[in-house]
Structures are given as C-alpha cells and as structure tokens.
Amino acid sequence: MKTLLWFHRDLRTHDHSGLNWCLENGHEVVALVCRPFVESSNFKLQFWNECVSELKQNLSTAGIPLFISETSALETIPPLIEEYGIKHIITHRRMNQRDRMEVAQVIECCAIEVKELGDLTLYESRLEQELSLDLLKPFTKFKKFAEANWTVPDELSRHQKISIAPYQEKSWLTGGESAGLQRLHDYVHVTHACLNYHETRNGMLERDDSSKFSFWLAWGALSPRRIYHELRTLEKVVGPCQGIQALIYELVWRDYFKFLAKISGESFFDLEGIQHRSREYIQNTELLERWRRGETGDDFVDANMRELKLTGFMSNRGRQNVASYFAKNLCLDWTLGVKWFEEQLIDEDPENNWGNWQYLAGVGTDPRDRIFDVQKQALAYDSQGIYRRRWLGETIELQDRILSLLAIRSQESSICPSEVLPPEDKKNKQRMDEVRSAARRLNAIGVIGIYQKGEKIDPNLVRGPIRLKKT
Ligand code: FAD
Numbered sequence: 001m002k003t004l005l006w007f008h009r010d011l012r013t014h015d016h017s018g019l020n021w022c023l024e025n026g027h028e029v030v031a032l033v034c035r036p037f038v039e040s041s042n043f044k045l046q047f048w049n050e051c052v053s054e055l056k057q058n059l060s061t062a063g064i065p066l067f068i069s070e071t072s073a074l075e076t077i078p079p080l081i082e083e084y085g086i087k088h089i090i091t092h093r094r095m096n097q098r099d100r101m102e103v104a105q106v107i108e109c110c111a112i113e114v115k116e117l118g119d120l121t122l123y124e125s126r127l128e129q130e131l132s133l134d135l136l137k138p139f140t141k142f143k144k145f146a147e148a149n150w151t152v153p154d155e156l157s158r159h160q161k162i163s164i165a166p167y168q169e170k171s172w173l174t175g176g177e178s179a180g181l182q183r184l185h186d187y188v189h190v191t192h193a194c195l196n197y198h199e200t201r202n203g204m205l206e207r208d209d210s211s212k213f214s215f216w217l218a219w220g221a222l223s224p225r226r227i228y229h230e231l232r233t234l235e236k237v238v239g240p241c242q243g244i245q246a247l248i249y250e251l252v253w254r255d256y257f258k259f260l261a262k263i264s265g266e267s268f269f270d271l272e273g274i275q276h277r278s279r280e281y282i283q284n285t286e287l288l289e290r291w292r293r294g295e296t297g298d299d300f301v302d303a304n305m306r307e308l309k310l311t312g313f314m315s316n317r318g319r320q321n322v323a324s325y326f327a328k329n330l331c332l333d334w335t336l337g338v339k340w341f342e343e344q345l346i347d348e349d350p351e352n353n354w355g356n357w358q359y360l361a362g363v364g365t366d367p368r369d370r371i372f373d374v375q376k377q378a379l380a381y382d383s384q385g386i387y388r389r390r391w392l393g394e395t396i397e398l399q400d401r402i403l404s405l406l407a408i409r410s411q412e413s414s415i416c417p418s419e420v421l422p423p424e425d426k427k428n429k430q431r432m433d434e435v436r437s438a439a440r441r442l443n444a445i446g447v448i449g450i451y452q453k454g455e456k457i458d459p460n461l462v463r464g465p466i467r468l469k470k471t
Contacts, residue, residue, distance in 0.1 A: 037342070055177070078109060088114070095259075119156070123150045138366075180215070184227055204387045214347035231248060291305060302388075322337075406468065
C-alpha cells in the first residue's frame with residue numbers, strides 16, 4: 001500500500017511510531033515535510049534546514065524519499081496523492097488548534113484517511129482518555145495526577161532498516177537528530193551536567209547551565225521519551241538526584257502546555273487567553289520596537305533581548321523576565337511579544353511559546369498572576385553584571401564608570417557625563433549617545449536622576465548636555 005508519511009514537528013527517525021508502523025506493515029512510503037513557518041530569523045531557518053536535510057539522509061537508508069516543500073500542506077499534498085497513487089496518510093498528532101485545522105483541511109480536500117499517531121510528549125498515550133481543562137488548572141495538579149496515574153511508555157526500538165547518520169562534529173548546535181542525540185549523550189553520560197541541573201538551571205552564561213534540549217525538541221529531532229529514559233538510566237547508577245528530578249519536572253511542563261493547547265482550542269491563541277480575561281493594553285510601536293531591539297532602558301531586559309536577536313536563544317529566566325516586563329510593565333499586547341519570539345527563537349514551539357506567554361501575561365494558568373521585579377531578578381541571577389556586560393558591552397561599562405564617578409564624588413551631588421569619557425572622545429557623538437543611554441538605564445532603575453538646567457527631565461527627551469544626580 002502506498003502511504004504518505006507527513007512529517008511536521010517530528011523530524012527524526014528514532015522513537016517514531018509512524019515510521020515504525022509503516023516499515024513493520026511493509027508499506028511503500030513517500031515522505032513529506034512542509035516548512036511550518038514563514039517569518040524566521042536565519043538562525044531558525046538554518047537549524048530547520050539542517051534537521052530536514054539529515055532526516056532526508058536517514059530516511060534514504062530505508063529507501064524512503066523525502067519531499068521538502070516550502071508551501072503549505074494543502075497546496076502540496078493533493079498533487080502528491082495524485083502523482084504517487086497514495087492511499088492514506090500517516091502523520092503525528094497535532095496539539096494546537098491551528099495545526100489541527102491544517103490536517104482537517106487536508107482530509108476534507110483530499111477525501112483520504114489520515115492516521116494520527118502521537119509521540120511528541122511523555123504521556124501522550126493518555127491524552128484522549130483522561131484529560132480535562134479542570135485537570136490542567138493549575139500545573140501542580142496536573143503534575144501530581146500524571147505522576148500518580150501515568151507512566152512514560154518505553155521508547156520504540158529503531159527499525160533495522162533505518163540508520164542514523166553518524167554525528168559530525170561541526171558545531172554542537174546543529175540541527176538534526178544525530179546532533180540532538182549527541183547533546184543528550186554528552187549532557188547526561190559524559191559531562192553529567194544534568195546532575196547539577198537543579199543548581200545551574202537559572203544560569204545564563206554557560207552552555208551546560210541548562211540542557212539546551214529545546215532546540216531539538218521543538219522540531220522533534222529528539223524524542224522526549226528518549227531523554228526521560230536516559231535520565232532514569234543514569235539515576236539507577238547514581239541514585240535519587242535532584243538535578244534529574246528537576247529536569248524531568250521541566251519536561252512535564254512541556255507536556256502540560258501541549259495538553260493545554262489541545263484542550264483549550266482556539267482560545268489558546270486569543271488575547272484574552274484561556275481564562276477569557278480582558279486586560280488593558282496600550283498601542284505603542286515605538287515601545288515595541290525598543291523592546292525588540294533591546295533598548296528599553298532596563299539593562300536586564302535589554303541584555304536578554306539582544307542575546308535573542310544575536311543568537312536565536314534566550315534562557316528561561318530571561319524569557320520570563322522580558323515577557324513579564326512586556327505585558328505587565330510596558331502593558332503591550334502580549335501576542336505581539338509571542339510573534340517576535342516565534343520569529344527569532346530557534347527552539348520556537350507554538351504550545352510552549354503561547355502557553356508560557358499567556359501564563360506570564362496573566363491570562364493563562366498562573367494562579368498568582370505575578371509581576372516580575374526585573375531589577376531584583378537581575379541582582380539575584382546576574383549579581384556581578386557579567387551577563388549584562390556580555391550583551392550590552394560598552395554601554396554597561398560606561399554605566400559602571402558613571403556609577404564609580406558618582407561614588408567617588410559622594411560629597412557632590414552632580415557630575416557632567418562628559419567627565420565619564422576620556423578626553424579624546426569628548427567630541428564623539430556616538431559615544432555621547434552611549435553615555436546618555438547608560439544614564440537612561442540608571443535612571444530607569446532609580447539610581448540617578450537626569451537634569452538639564454537644574455530641572456529633572458524625562459530621560460527619553462535628553463538631547464543636549466545633561467547633569468546626573470544620585471537619587
Ligand atoms: P531546560 O531548562 O534544560 O529544560 C529542559 C526542557 O524542558 C526544555 O528543553 C523544554 O522542552 C522543557 N521546558 C523547560 N522550561 C519549560 C517551560 N517553562 N515551559 C515548557 N517547557 C519547558 N520553550 C520552547 O521550547 N519553545 C518556545 O518557543 C518557548 N517559548 C517560551 C516563551 C516564554 C515567554 C517563556 C517564559 C518560556 C518559553 N519556553 C519555550 C520555555 C523555556 O524557556 C525553554 O524551553 C528553555 O529555556 C529551553 O532551554 P533548555 O532546553 O536549556 O531548558
């Protein structure tokens with residue numbers, strides 16, 4: 001029987017029930033993947049291309065051709081069915097309403113049987129039977145229930161016909177299942193960094209501060225069940241371990257948002273969120289742009305936003321802070337924040353992205369509706385300012401210089417920013433702008449006031465010479 005194996009966010013050949021099913025049942029398989037995004041940073045696009053190209057190579061070992069389409073499934077699938085005489089389609093179970101709509105449209109348009117199999121999450125096999133919105137509010141209830149009642153199924157053994165390309169040591173951050181499996185192996189069995197995960201997970205500087213599995217998980221190039229079982233294997237050797245527990249806890253969060261999307265339908269994508277809660281938002285393109293560029297005046301937010309733009313990644317700590325700041329301090333429409341993340345993040349994952357954003361915007365399932373005190377977080381998680389210095393570079397050094405000059409002159413109430421610059425720079429406009437920008441940051445966190453002609457002024461209106469005063 002001719003079968004179309006339609007890949008989506010399951011770009012792997014290990015632990016893949018659809019692929020195993022086709023091979024075990026002796027189907028003649030044609031595989032397809034359609035790029036599931038339009039807007040994208042180069043980082044994300046490159047990672048996706050790498051995932052897809054390795055998938056093509058790995059499938060070819062079992063004689064399965066992979067078609068890669070840049071247009072939608074609805075445009076691509078009908079002619080393929082026609083050309084190859086395809087009798088039915090196998091694909092992974094979609095979790096959010098928008099992706100489910102796409103599958104429904106294909107079924108309707110092609111009048112063909114589509115079999116959906118699920119291995120995107122730890123607990124997916126229980127999805128249909130026992131899930132309700134009530135169970136998902138709040139997360140802790142879900143987690144307790146899942147752990148008490150469900151078990152994570154064994155990973156599927158790889159079909160003998162498939163071989164996975166050997167890992168090529170180009171860069172650790174390469175798309176494709178071989179690099180994902182290598183990262184898993186290194187993190188769990190070589191460096192054993194997972195054992196310290198509980199202590200390091202909020203770090204923002206080092207590769208091993210957190211697992212970085214999200215890059216591969218987001219595209220399905222790494223199976224969550226494989227991760228789970230590798231961690232449990234190590235645990236059998238080292239005994240109960242907080243690091244391993246904490247990492248599994250995060251994987252359950254991942255399941256949680258996928259299940260929440262599945263159960264809440266289109267409201268998962270609404271501005272009012274799954275709570276149907278309306279809040280006041282302002283429209284301000286200038287503020288939106290400043291947030292995107294990392295020029296809000298809050299150094300912790302800015303450092304994180306610049307990291308995102310320059311690398312395609314941001315830590316979980318950073319994401320929580322910039323999202324809370326966006327929705328609750330700037331009071332901007334949080335769905336615009338989601339869309340920026342969607343475009344920039346290499347590990348962009350619709351359920352995790354929309355679910356976390358609405359949680360922080362106060363329209364999701366956070367029972368406390370908290371607001372992050374971003375500068376307090378900066379002190380707690382970047383007390384030496386090393387992270388901020390890395391991404392803000394000179395501006396933050398200037399900030400330090402301003403602060404130390406103010407400290408030296410503690411008897412005097414004001415200094416002129418030109419004193420912060422070495423003499424040869426005094427006429428340099430760009431450097432003066434940097435001083436002003438550093439001053440604005442300090443003003444935003446209440447360390448100094450900015451004065452012009454003796455009057456305290458709005459820091460965003462600063463143009464000419466300014467004087468700084470400790471507040
Ligand atoms: P680790 O800390 O090592 O965690 C291991 C795995 O657990 C992650 O790879 C991820 O799959 C899962 N996980 C960890 N934290 C969360 C969480 N808060 N929610 C759900 N799953 C989690 N994650 C994405 O994969 N894609 C996104 O588009 C995404 N957008 C986010 C947007 C916001 C506003 C916030 C606050 C979080 C978002 N996250 C997203 C979740 C989390 O920030 C990332 O999964 C994590 O930072 C990835 O790094 P890591 O793999 O080293 O995580």
